[in-house]
Amino acid sequence: MFKWLHPYAKPETVYHLCGRLMPWLMGAALLLLLLGNIWGLAFTPPDYQQGDSYRIIHLHVPAAIMSMGTYSAMAIAAFIALVWQVKVAQWSVLAIAPIGAVYTAIALITGMAWGKPMWGTWWVWDARLTSELILLFLYLGVIALSGAFSDRQTGAKVASLLAVVGVINLPIIHFSVEWWNTLHQGASITKFAKPSIDPSMLWPLLISILAFKILMLALLCVRLRTAILVNEQHRPWVKAMAGD
Amino acid sequence: MYFQSWAEFWAMGGYGLFVWLSFGSSYVMLAALAWYSQYQHKQFKRQLSAKLAREKRLQQYQEQAH
Numbered sequence: 337m338f339k340w341l342h343p344y345a346k347p348e349t350v351y352h353l354c355g356r357l358m359p360w361l362m363g364a365a366l367l368l369l370l371l372g373n374i375w376g377l378a379f380t381p382p383d384y385q386q387g388d389s390y391r392i393i394h395l396h397v398p399a400a401i402m403s404m405g406t407y408s409a410m411a412i413a414a415f416i417a418l419v420w421q422v423k424v425a426q427w428s429v430l431a432i433a434p435i436g437a438v439y440t441a442i443a444l445i446t447g448m449a450w451g452k453p454m455w456g457t458w459w460v461w462d463a464r465l466t467s468e469l470i471l472l473f474l475y476l477g478v479i480a481l482s483g484a485f486s487d488r489q490t491g492a493k494v495a496s497l498l499a500v501v502g503v504i505n506l507p508i509i510h511f512s513v514e515w516w517n518t519l520h521q522g523a524s525i526t527k528f529a530k531p532s533i534d535p536s537m538l539w540p541l542l543i544s545i546l547a548f549k550i551l552m553l554a555l556l557c558v559r560l561r562t563a564i565l566v567n568e569q570h571r572p573w574v575k576a577m578a579g580d
Numbered sequence: 581m582y583f584q585s586w587a588e589f590w591a592m593g594g595y596g597l598f599v600w601l602s603f604g605s606s607y608v609m610l611a612a613l614a615w616y617s618q619y620q621h622k623q624f625k626r627q628l629s630a631k632l633a634r635e636k637r638l639q640q641y642q643e644q645a646h
Contacts, residue, residue, distance in 0.1 A: 555614060574628070578629045
């Protein structure tokens with residue numbers, strides 16, 4: 337398998353692969369996001385307790401799930417970069433961090449806009465909200481660290497280290513609603529039990545989650561291509577491509 | 581459609597402000613990230629071609645000088 341995978345670590349291959357995949361991923365993400373959100377906004381019944389305010393779930397849950405999913409992807413890339421010194425993995429870490437930061441910000445802001453009418457407050461310092469805020473700071477830390485050194489390689493390495501260490505926050509976020517007393521409600525979808533959410537609301541939600549996932553890949557493609565160009569600008573293949 | 585009218589849809593059962601605040605800010609942030617990523621890519625490509633063209637001109641000039 338590694339023999340098959342190895343050519344894909346070559347920057348030039350990744351550059352062209354990303355360029356080919358990007359329009360499809362972006363198109364699919366936009367379509368699915370529109371479908372999931374319009375379905376969730378207009379074609380599902382209101383929640384019996386939360387009325388129409390629950391419709392925020394169609395952004396809040398996908399953004400929150402993918403804020404953690406994106407972090408896992410970034411941490412895996414960081415680990416590969418640190419252990420096996422794969423250059424493309426190293427650049428992926430820095431390319432993916434802003435995407436995760438935006439997803440985390442969306443999860444926090446939509447959560448606040450949901451909390452105000454439901455809990456009576458925009459913000460409480462409880463476990464789920466605080467750990468998600470720390471996730472945002474981890475993303476911002478990775479971005480800031482990577483630019484804090486005059487040598488780009490050193491910055492990227494230190495940022496990867498922070499990304500790997502920060503993984504400890506993921507189980508804390510996930511289990512925070514079980515370990516501590518919290519205002520935040522428990523999970524609506526779980527892998528092991530029947531979802532506590534009605535199927536009519538579940539489908540648009542799953543579509544929106546998929547949309548956020550594909551959108552992350554699409555944005556990663558765009559950002560990784562830029563990173564590859566910046567880092568490989570003195571290589572012949574880049575010169576040949578950009579020269580004419 | 582679950583709602584009876586557009587007015588009812590925008591009102592979101594009294595939660596309109598919070599629902600549209602969420603969707604509005606989220607779309608703005610996603611669009612900004614997508615636009616900026618694309619802009620960075622194009623910008624760097626432009627700079628790189630300009631730099632390569634400059635190097636090429638310089639090389640031609642030096643060849644002529646000799």
